[in-house]
Structures are given as C-alpha cells and as structure tokens.
Amino acid sequence: MKKELPEIRESVTTLRQRLRTERQGRRRIRLQVLYLLKSGQAQTRQAVASLVAVHRHTVGRWLEIYDTAGLEAMLAIKTHSNRQSVLPRAVRQAVAKKLHHAHGFASYGEVQQWLHRRYGVHVRYKTLHRLVRYQLRAKLKVPRPSHVKKTLPQPTSSR
Secondary structure, three states: OOOOOOOOOOOHHHHHHHHHHOOOHHHHHHHHHHHHHHHOOOOOHHHHHHHHOOOHHHHHHHHHHHHHHOHHHHHOOOOOOOOOOOOOHHHHHHHHHHHOOOOOOOOHHHHHHHHHHHHOOOOOHHHHHHHHHHHOOOOOOOOOOOOHHHHOOOOOOOO
C-alpha cells in the first residue's frame, strides 16, 4: 500500500536557497529530497530515493519526521553515543599538553607506551590515532631518514 506524500510547506525558491547555502552533506541530501518533491522532479518515494541514492525507507522516515515535526526536526542529525571515553578527561588533557611541547611524541606507539607507563591505560593504536589526529588536531610528524650520500659535502671541481 502506498503512503501519501506529505505536503511540503516551504516554497521551491526557499528550498533551493537553503540547499545552496547548506554545507553539511547529510543535511543537503534531506533538503534535496524535499526540493525534488516540491519542484515536481520526482513524484514517489522510490523515485526520490533513486535520485539521491538512499533507500526508499530512509526517504519515508525523513518525510514522516518532516510531516510530524517540521523541517528543522528533519534536518536535525543526531550523532551521539552512550559510550564513555577511553581516556578520562585529566589524562586526555595531559596528552594534549604533552603533544604541544617541542619534544612531544615521535609516534603513536610512543604515545601508547607513555600512557601505559604513566597512567596504566592501554589504548588501541587506531583509537589513539583518531583521538590525537582528529580530536586533538595534532600531527606526529618526523622527518624521513635521508640517505648518507646526501649529507656528505660535495667535492668542488678546480681546473
């Protein structure tokens, strides 16, 4: 049985403007669903789903949220989890402080060892990389080894 599409209350121009200014990709797709339906480029959930490359049930869920709670509720993307952080706040702050020193860490393995020695905390390499690189926004860059011949002085030619 086909469910009837909800009436889209925003105008085509309003949706087009919001679509142009939206920077978050997941919200853009949801706005695009409304725009395609309102502009008449698609008439069914299945057609919209194929145009935006998501499942028709996903489109149906978004439209149900839109119908019951409105545009802002449909655009609200919940990204939370009930998992606790691997590192306590004090340990995380200590890592951040140590990372910003001139002689911080040379590798993620070194960070792992330091955490285990100092705080008795074992953190997986992948988790530690995500924390340091993307959450604390630090880079552990070490220059690559250079060949021995590169460091030797070049002989000068004299005629």
